[in-house]
Amino acid sequence: MVKWTLRPDGGRPDGRACAHIESPEPEHAPLSDVCRQCVALGHDWVALRACLSCGHVGCCDSSRHGHATAHFEASGHPLMRSVEDGDEWAWCFVDEVYLQPLDDG
Numbered sequence: 001m002v003k004w005t006l007r008p009d010g011g012r013p014d015g016r017a018c019a020h021i022e023s024p025e026p027e028h029a030p031l032s033d034v035c036r037q038c039v040a041l042g043h044d045w046v047a048l049r050a051c052l053s054c055g056h057v058g059c060c061d062s063s064r065h066g067h068a069t070a071h072f073e074a075s076g077h078p079l080m081r082s083v084e085d086g087d088e089w090a091w092c093f094v095d096e097v098y099l100q101p102l103d104d105g
């Protein structure tokens, strides 16, 4: 399970914190490798984001529909991460901060 921490270079300059990364809930694995809502509509997307609370996979805000943000607005689940190859970051919708994996090695 990935432990997340605030990303220094991506965070807002006011140094906002994120309480959600201290949640004891285990991170949910992504449920899909497509945006099922876009597939149902027959539309393409730019990139995919996965909800850490329930595993919902939706498309990013650069995509036509922004289903990941729509999922947050519908569910209130605060954290999502990119599931694109090579991406190592997450986003808190509530605190509007970027997160990165905590390197405890």
Ligand SMILES: [Zn+2]
Binding pocket: 017, 018, 019, 020, 021, 078, 092, 093, 094, 095, 096
């Ligand atoms: Zn947060």
Ligand SMILES: [Zn+2]
Binding pocket: 035, 036, 037, 038, 045, 058, 059, 063, 065, 066, 067, 068
């Ligand atoms: Zn979508």
Ligand SMILES: [Zn+2]
Binding pocket: 051, 052, 053, 054, 055, 056, 071, 075, 077
């Ligand atoms: Zn969710």
